Amino acid sequence: MAETKPRITDIGPPDYRQFLPPVIEKNYGQWKYHEILEPGVMVHVAERGDKVYTVRVASPRLLSLDTIRFYADVADRYCGGHLRFTSRHNVEFMTTDADNVPEIRKEVEERGHLVGGIGNSITSMVHTQGWVHCHSAATDASGIVKAVMDDLAEHFTAMDLPAKCRIALACCLNMCGAVHCSDIAILGIHRKPPRIEHDKLDKICEIPLVSSSCPTAAIRPTTVNGTKSVDVIEEDCMFCANCFTVCPALPIADAEADGVSIWVGGKVSNARTQPRFSKLAIPYITNNPPRWPEVTSAVKNIVDVWRQDARKFERIGDWIERIGWPRFFKKTGIEFGKEHIDDYTHAGLSFQRTAQITHVDWD
Amino acid sequence: MPKEYKTPQLDELEKGPWPSFVKEIKLAAKNNEMANDVLGQLEQSYDERLGHWKHGGIVGVMGYGGGVIGRYSDLPDKYPAVSHFHTLRVNHPSGWFYTSDALRKVCDIWEKHGSGLTNMHGSTGDIVLLGTRTEKLEPVFQELAEAGFDLGGSGSDVRTPSCCVGKARCEWACYDTMKACYDITMRYQDELHRPAFPYKWKFKFAGCPNDCVASIARADCSLIGTWRDDLRIDQDEVAAYADGGLDIFNDVVLQCPAKCMRYDAEKKTLEVDNESCRRCMHCINVMPKALRPGTDTGAVFLLGSKAPILEGALLSSVMVPFVNLDDEEEFEDFCDLVDEMIDVWCEEGKARERVGEFIQRVGMGNFLEAIGLEPMPEMVAYPRDNPYIFYEMEEEEELEEA
Numbered sequence: 001m002a003e004t005k006p007r008i009t010d011i012g013p014p015d016y017r018q019f020l021p022p023v024i025e026k027n028y029g030q031w032k033y034h035e036i037l038e039p040g041v042m043v044h045v046a047e048r049g050d051k052v053y054t055v056r057v058a059s060p061r062l063l064s065l066d067t068i069r070f071y072a073d074v075a076d077r078y079c080g081g082h083l084r085f086t087s088r089h090n091v092e093f094m095t096t097d098a099d100n101v102p103e104i105r106k107e108v109e110e111r112g113h114l115v116g117g118i119g120n121s122i123t124s125m126v127h128t129q130g131w132v133h134c135h136s137a138a139t140d141a142s143g144i145v146k147a148v149m150d151d152l153a154e155h156f157t158a159m160d161l162p163a164k165c166r167i168a169l170a171c172c173l174n175m176c177g178a179v180h181c182s183d184i185a186i187l188g189i190h191r192k193p194p195r196i197e198h199d200k201l202d203k204i205c206e207i208p209l210v211s212s213s214c215p216t217a218a219i220r221p222t223t224v225n226g227t228k229s230v231d232v233i234e235e236d237c238m239f240c241a242n243c244f245t246v247c248p249a250l251p252i253a254d255a256e257a258d259g260v261s262i263w264v265g266g267k268v269s270n271a272r273t274q275p276r277f278s279k280l281a282i283p284y285i286t287n288n289p290p291r292w293p294e295v296t297s298a299v300k301n302i303v304d305v306w307r308q309d310a311r312k313f314e315r316i317g318d319w320i321e322r323i324g325w326p327r328f329f330k331k332t333g334i335e336f337g338k339e340h341i342d343d344y345t346h347a348g349l350s351f352q353r354t355a356q357i358t359h360v361d362w363d
Numbered sequence: 364m365p366k367e368y369k370t371p372q373l374d375e376l377e378k379g380p381w382p383s384f385v386k387e388i389k390l391a392a393k394n395n396e397m398a399n400d401v402l403g404q405l406e407q408s409y410d411e412r413l414g415h416w417k418h419g420g421i422v423g424v425m426g427y428g429g430g431v432i433g434r435y436s437d438l439p440d441k442y443p444a445v446s447h448f449h450t451l452r453v454n455h456p457s458g459w460f461y462t463s464d465a466l467r468k469v470c471d472i473w474e475k476h477g478s479g480l481t482n483m484h485g486s487t488g489d490i491v492l493l494g495t496r497t498e499k500l501e502p503v504f505q506e507l508a509e510a511g512f513d514l515g516g517s518g519s520d521v522r523t524p525s526c527c528v529g530k531a532r533c534e535w536a537c538y539d540t541m542k543a544c545y546d547i548t549m550r551y552q553d554e555l556h557r558p559a560f561p562y563k564w565k566f567k568f569a570g571c572p573n574d575c576v577a578s579i580a581r582a583d584c585s586l587i588g589t590w591r592d593d594l595r596i597d598q599d600e601v602a603a604y605a606d607g608g609l610d611i612f613n614d615v616v617l618q619c620p621a622k623c624m625r626y627d628a629e630k631k632t633l634e635v636d637n638e639s640c641r642r643c644m645h646c647i648n649v650m651p652k653a654l655r656p657g658t659d660t661g662a663v664f665l666l667g668s669k670a671p672i673l674e675g676a677l678l679s680s681v682m683v684p685f686v687n688l689d690d691e692e693e694f695e696d697f698c699d700l701v702d703e704m705i706d707v708w709c710e711e712g713k714a715r716e717r718v719g720e721f722i723q724r725v726g727m728g729n730f731l732e733a734i735g736l737e738p739m740p741e742m743v744a745y746p747r748d749n750p751y752i753f754y755e756m757e758e759e760e761e762l763e764e765a
Contacts, residue, residue, distance in 0.1 A: 007425070007505065012548055012552055013455060013512065013513060013523075013548055028530050029530035029539065031530075034534065044534070060382045060383060060384040062388070062480065064391040064479060064480065064481075065473060066390045067387060081462050082460065084459045085461075086575075087459075087488075087525070087575055087577070089482075091483075113382045114380065114382070128486065130414070131405055132384075133434060134414060135416040135419065142376075143409070146381055150380055173670075174672050178577065179670075180580065181678070215673050240672060240673070242672055246715075248417070253413055253414060255412040255413045268579055269574055270579075271572065271645045272620055272643060273620065275580065289412060290376055290409055291376070313618055
């Protein structure tokens with residue numbers, strides 16, 4: 001009889017303590033201050049004087065095993081076999097020897113991975129799977145990220161901005177990338193109601209669940225040719241795709257109608273101003289692969305206008321708060337329309353309920 | 364020999380200074396048919412402007428209900444190697460620290476059993492192993508377990524908790540985020556692997572109000588470091604910043620949202636009205652050598668943030684203004700409170716209703732009553748500005764009678 005190994009379950013993640021570089025283990029909780037030495041490089045100094053240099057490196061997030069092994073080799077050569085990743089998909093190589101910094105930089109740059117993303121710069125974009133792996137995508141993720149960051153790479157490798165700028169992309173409203181509090185958010189959107197596959201809906205979906213999944217109550221049970229199905233009141237559909245999430249027989253993706261929207265001015269940090277949501281800047285740009293030129297130029301335009309107009313420390317949202325939304329639309333040349341005015345729950349809270357106004361010459 | 368796909372569209376994304384995901388897929392495709400078929404199918408998506416993945420199915424490993432995202436190509440005849448393309452979420456170590464050996468072990472397992480494509484990391488924090496077949500799930504899972512890794516969350520369960528780098532390499536960490544994250548993850552293993560909630564529940568641990576893990580926007584349960592005592596000031600370093608050319612009055616004092624700082628330009632000293640300080644971090648961010656958080660440190664416990672689906676996006680809001688998570692007893696109390704919240708939400712919440720939406724529906728006052736937490740002014744930006752109060756007269760009358 002073949003020997004069966006006992007099955008291992010519920011062990012949880014590996015204990016992080018086994019992965020800490022010695023200098024970090026030794027100075028855990030004992031760091032005194034840090035300084036940014038050059039774009040993408042910082043030093044942390046401990047109470048007892050120990051130093052650790054960090055080199056932050058851009059990654060495409062979608063990685064082959066070759067590249068992960070390359071990172072492991074770099075870590076072995078310069079960092080005692082340790083490395084970490086950041087919450088925004090960068091890789092960080094940490095070393096106690098300042099002489100290793102240019103060596104690490106050379107190796108990663110030779111492989112085409114930029115060093116930067118610290119301080120007042122644009123760091124890597126948090127993003128979702130898109131057409132690489134997702135069933136509900138209204139656009140690709142990796143492709144737009146690549147094209148946008150190609151355009152903005154100069155702000156990853158330099159600290160030439162008024163403040164930091166966090167850009168993120170989610171390929172549908174489910175927002176696995178939770179982009180709703182980003183300085184600039186790129187959000188994939190559908191613009192046509194779901195198509196109803198009456199022949200299979202009842203077989204693969206629970207009709208009460210489908211009906212109740214609709215936030216505007218636009219989906220109602222019905223019978224089509226003797227088969228139970230649902231009916232969608234198309235004018236009440238706001239294309240959230242929640243029905244598709246609970247029922248595969250309601251596909252909503254459409255090559256002609258799908259595309260992206262652009263949102264601005266959100267943040268999560270509490271520094272100076274409070275965390276806030278991103279607000280709609282551009283309601284729709286068509287999908288134009290492989291490089292989405294209309295999206296990249298729209299993002300670059302917002303970054304450029306902000307960069308030239310903002311005061312020191314002003315995140316995009318802080319800048320807009322100061323100059324007012326009319327001047328934001330005027331300066332960026334972005335058209336303002338009906339879509340910008342909220343009509344969902346508590347919409348009135350976003351109306352301008354004061355006579356304090358900045359007058360803009362629209363001619 | 365794997366098929367050779369012409370990919371003129373994707374080839375365009377190999378150009379330019381930013382590291383290219385297409386190069387990564389091509390590297391993987393050299394010796395992996397799945398990665399090669401991903402390339403072919405993705406090129407077709409670029410041609411058609413449509414994704415070609417089917418809605419997931421229920422696949423997983425024995426005894427778990429989460430951790431695997433089922434995925435199938437809707438063009439299996441054309442791209443047979445990705446007819447199954449399931450993803451495993453692998454729970455990352457706190458702070459995303461690794462040794463090269465640990466990473467290589469994961470690589471070796473994935474080389475043997477999967478597409479060779481990964482995300483380091485998914486937006487929630489997991490290592491994402493992109494694409495394998497149903498029959499490979501169990502072997503991957505067990506080999507990962509032997510290497511010390513376990514699966515993360517998916518579906519209506521505790522999702523993989525994550526945290527900032529914290530005390531490992533940041534002087535601003537007001538509590539041990541990496542330990543709290545690890546301890547919570549270990550405590551909720553059952554809830555993480557076996558979905559039994561109305562919907563997902565995320566924990567994120569940020570060491571200071573800069574919130575490097577976007578806890579306030581992305582976690583149902585947000586723990587954001589703060590301190591209660593005075594800001595620590597090194598006046599010699601304040602003078603050094605002034606001598607170095609920093610415009611302390613304009614860049615620090617005038618930027619303070621609480622207007623709680625005064626700068627004496629002659630003496631080059633900084634004075635703080637600590638009672639008014641809001642712990643926003645701006646001054647510390649600008650002068651890290653001169654200013655530091657105090658030493659009576661802990662976290663603000665906020666609850667309820669989420670992305671828009673379904674009733675609109677929410678930010679987390681304050682539940683407990685201060686909790687010292689490094690203190691064992693207080694950590695236990697925190698866990699008990701979380702259990703209480705989860706119980707109430709599991710009992711009363713509707714399917715696919717996040718806890719933030721649940722609170723919107725039942726009312727914060729009622730929620731607080733149900734979990735046994737006293738209302739505090741710190742919980743609101745301002746008190747109610749409408750007169751529609753649900754007075755509970757019966758209770759008052761009962762009280763009067765008693």
